[in-house]
Amino acid sequence: MATIGFIGLGNMGGPMLANLVKAGHTVRAFDLSEAALERAESAGAGRAGTIAEAAAGAEVVVTMLPAGQHVRGVYTGEGGVIGAAPAGALLIDCSTIDVDSARAVAAAAADAGLRMVDAPVSGGVGGAEAGTLTFMVGGPDEAVTAARPILECMGKAVVHAGGPGTGQAAKICNNMMLGIQMLSVCEAFALAKRLGLDAQKLFDVSSKASGQCWSLTTYCPVPGPVPTSPANRDYAPGFTAAMMLKDLKLAQQAAAAGEAATPLGAAAEALYALFCNQGEGDRDFSGIIRMIDGQSQG
Numbered sequence: 369m370a371t372i373g374f375i376g377l378g379n380m381g382g383p384m385l386a387n388l389v390k391a392g393h394t395v396r397a398f399d400l401s402e403a404a405l406e407r408a409e410s411a412g413a414g415r416a417g418t419i420a421e422a423a424a425g426a427e428v429v430v431t432m433l434p435a436g437q438h439v440r441g442v443y444t445g446e447g448g449v450i451g452a453a454p455a456g457a458l459l460i461d462c463s464t465i466d467v468d469s470a471r472a473v474a475a476a477a478a479d480a481g482l483r484m485v486d487a488p489v490s491g492g493v494g495g496a497e498a499g500t501l502t503f504m505v506g507g508p509d510e511a512v513t514a515a516r517p518i519l520e521c522m523g524k525a526v527v528h529a530g531g532p533g534t535g536q537a538a539k540i541c542n543n544m545m546l547g548i549q550m551l552s553v554c555e556a557f558a559l560a561k562r563l564g565l566d567a568q569k570l571f572d573v574s575s576k577a578s579g580q581c582w583s584l585t586t587y588c589p590v591p592g593p594v595p596t597s598p599a600n601r602d603y604a605p606g607f608t609a610a611m612m613l614k615d616l617k618l619a620q621q622a623a624a625a626g627e628a629a630t631p632l633g634a635a636a637e638a639l640y641a642l643f644c645n646q647g648e649g650d651r652d653f654s655g656i657i658r659m660i661d662g663q664s665q666g
């Protein structure tokens with residue numbers, strides 16, 4: 369069992385930490401939020417007063433932070449992880465961030481003699497609580513092999529995507545597909561309604577035909593066909609529209625830097641920005657059907 373420093377104890381980090389404690393690891397937790405620290409303590413973690421205190425003496429440091437600037441600050445800022453972690457420590461960043469920040473922090477870690485992987489997740493808060501997350505991992509073979517048993521305490525699948533930053537690349541490519549697919553399903557239901565085609569009938573056909581996709585069969589944006597989808601609880605999240613917008617922005621930023629043509633990704637970003645600007649950022653991302661349809665699906 370390892371001594372682990374865990375930084376970023378929010379909606380995702382809190383339950384991920386709890387699963388590391390349950391697996392028998394000794395975890396020292398740090399967050400800027402007192403409430404998050406108290407939750408970590410009641411899950412069985414020790415409290416660190418600073419980032420450096422969480423990292424000092426740790427064999428492994430795990431971070432789950434909002435965005436690239438937080439990750440850069442926590443790792444490379446004054447009193448950050450890279451200055452405080454002992455030689456040979458393994459650093460695992462599970463946040464969803466831009467590829468450039470992931471590569472810059474990994475390079476700084478390597479320069480300091482530390483091993484690092486980027487390991488963003490899919491599976492949401494439910495997956496974090498149940499320990500069934502999927503990790504997309506970027507980094508050198510040896511570091512990924514060392515990270516695997518730690519990640520397996522928090523998830524059910526660990527995919528080695530390639531070198532540093534490729535975990536983040538996999539995450540933003542996947543979520544760009546998801547955003548575009550959700551919009552395509554929403555448009556189809558809005559059109560079906562105007563054509564006098566019952567939503568359940570469209571579902572019955574397309575869930576077995578070539579329009580089939582996760583946004584339709586697992587996360588159907590109209591109430592009824594998939595009883596567990598957020599559409600049946602007034603689009604309570606799930607995965608918020610604000611989070612989807614964040615990931616679509618990361619995809620567009622990466623596409624611009626890499627000169628990739630992603631016109632549908634750009635359209636999806638614009639539509640989610642409109643939806644969030646209507647005050648719907650905290651709603652599940654499938655709730656965008658209300659904007660596409662122009663009225664309640666009721």
Ligand code: NAD
Nearest residue numbers: 376377378379380381399400401432433434463464492493
């Ligand atoms: P969150 O806002 O609930 O938690 C982030 C935590 O980081 C907060 O507790 C905050 O206080 C802490 N923090 C910020 N700056 C800090 C610093 N300098 N030092 C210490 N702590 C600091 O966010 P979340 O929902 O847990 O998401 C975390 C990451 O996981 C994001 O990158 C997000 O995109 C990704 N993600 C989230 C979901 C989801 O469904 N929530 C799913 C997949 C991936």
